[in-house]
Amino acid sequence: MYLAGGREIELDRPLIVNTYKGKTSDGKIARFTIDANTFSGIIIDGQDHYVIKSVNDFTRGNTETLIAYKQSDIINDINQFNQWFRQDIPK
16 A cells, blocks of 8 residues: 555555665765656755756756756746846847
């Protein structure tokens, strides 16, 4: 059985968990999910969360390129995005 969305579902095969936890060499908390097709993770540094994802999560194609960004760099407000976007458009 597997708990998903607050309910149990039956799986036709065993659930294989490939998520690892640990610390970086300088003591930050790290969590990574790794398998043959996926690499993603997070490094927690105090209030900052550094997210690491495959570029394939954002675009088509098949590449081994990774993207790393701070969670605080994500724009959650459309007005904030429009203000940021307009400042880079040449007039």
